[in-house]
């Protein structure tokens with residue numbers, strides 16, 4: 001009794017110490033990142049004084065950068081030649097060999113330094129994203145900052161656990177073995193990322209790759225290269241502080257050729273973009289048998305049953321459609337609303353959308369910003385016109401604020417459309433814009449049928465007062481991501497994988513699956529009680545009644561080993577195998593015991609004159 005007490009006290013003291021340690025702020029160094037050339041101080045320099053004109057600006061060797069919301073020119077980056085890309089990948093490969101030996105402690109310190117910088121520079125990061133893509137500061141905070149901070153904290157707390165060897169069961173014939181899966185870095189991860197969230201789209205693959213011991217080369221989109229090159233400086237500064245090798249992370253700029261060169265030289269490709277380009281990447285990757293993860297967008301359904309709080313769900317619906325001007329791979333693009341609340345839901349959505357003001361996000365308090373791409377509003381317009389031609393009807397649009405001349409085409413008003421059906425392109429093609437087509441349904445079966453009727457299969461959001469009903473609907477959809485009574489919450493749970501089926505692609509990034517997707521998954525089997533018990537090839541056993549006991553032990557050991565018989569095979573080796581299979585895997589325990597007994601008999605008979613006869 002007495003010696004329990006010190007242990008208890010010790011344990012208690014330990015717990016208190018741990019708690020107190022948690023209160024001490026961790027020692028995380030700060031980094032300095034040069035921003036002098038990135039911040040718009042209002043001074044009109046020669047560079048930013050003119051308006052970007054796409055037809056004149058397009059050059060094959062330069063990636064031209066401009067602010068979509070104002071069309072102000074921001075400069076250019078080189079479009080890398082294939083040989084240059086290969087050179088950069090080689091550098092990254094050298095760096096990876098060193099980084100592969102780094103400790104998780106070092107990797108976590110790298111993450112903490114980044115996290116500290118991000119938290120202290122939220123405004124700067126969002127402003128650069130906003131200038132580069134036209135999104136509002138709030139949209140940037142949600143999609144760039146929060147998602148990235150979630151990812152970093154998840155990796156800090158669970159990353160190592162999911163990369164540690166994982167033990168598995170060994171099965172009946174291999175009882176004496178331990179079997180495990182090891183996760184080794186793959187080498188150089190190549191990521192080709194989209195323009196919609198330039199900060200997060202770089203950090204997302206970079207964090208997973210570097211934390212799992214890889215190097216990474218990221219080709220940023222030609223439509224959002226400017227901010228990416230600044231975000232790169234943050235990463236470099238943090239790598240420097242933890243003593244990581246140079247070139248562990250690289251960011252490259254360019255067009256299709258640059259991307260193709262990356263596909264053919266990296267060890268794995270993560271691609272975020274459209275199905276058309278995804279197909280091209282897969283075709284190129286086939287040449288070198290490079291594995292790919294494809295995240296190709298979606299046409300997500302947003303389903304609303306009649307038993308919901310309409311006021312609340314309407315708010316979520318508008319956020320789901322207008323976040324980042326609707327430029328989200330998992331944005332809500334098709335709204336299916338139960339007949340019973342259809343008119344009140346539409347009325348509520350109309351009210352909200354009419355209050356949305358659209359304008360250049362950094363020069364006023366606007367709810368929604370610009371579109372990132374130049375031709376995009378034309379495409380959205382054509383989808384709307386096609387729908388109107390087929391009988392649809394616009395019931396609400398947001399209003400424009402003070403748009404700068406020359407950038408008017410970069411804006412598209414949020415638009416609510418009713419009387420839509422699946423004959424319209426608006427309900428089939430990914431719009432990637434702030435359009436809300438709303439369609440009625442009468443039964444859950446119909447909602448499922450409509451929502452499932454798409455060539456895409458990324459995500460969905462289902463709303464119902466009954467959680468069970470919402471889950472039942474979501475479970476029937478052929479999709480990779482389902483949010484019950486919420487929108488896009490899956491992406492905030494960074495332990496979860498993200499990705500779709502059908503034309504939305506395959507493979508998963510984010511979560512445990514995404515982290516392990518950066519790994520060479522190696523299965524390893526070894527002896528559990530080495531060297532005492534190891535696999536033996538059963539061989540003739542000298543048996544007499546005196547040493548029957550030893551024989552049984554030996555026999556048992558040989559059974560749990562591979563039941564291959566020693567060369568030259570004996571006459572009854574197949575019979576032995578047959579019995580062994582039955583003894584190990586038989587469904588009936590009595591049959592199994594009988595098989596064991598027969599095996600014993602075969603082994604003990606082995607040295608009888610009858611069986612020796614066979615050889616010669």
Ligand SMILES: *[C@@H]1O[C@H](CO)[C@@H](O)[C@H](O)[C@H]1NC(C)=O
Nearest residue numbers: 390391392419420421422423
């Ligand atoms: C779609 O709606 C239009 C106009 O209301 C109608 O003519 C057409 O038949 C509908 N198509 C389908 C597939 O329901």
Ligand SMILES: *[C@@H]1O[C@H](CO)[C@@H](O)[C@H](O)[C@H]1NC(C)=O
Nearest residue numbers: 359363364401402403404405
């Ligand atoms: C709109 O922009 C112009 C030019 O930048 C400026 O002169 C004008 O005052 C602005 N109007 C409002 C209402 O902000």
Ligand SMILES: *[C@@H]1O[C@H](CO)[C@@H](O)[C@H](O)[C@H]1NC(C)=O
Nearest residue numbers: 448449452453476477478502
């Ligand atoms: C949904 O679509 C998939 C194929 O795209 C199909 O296999 C599945 O049966 C459909 N589910 C329902 C409930 O219609």
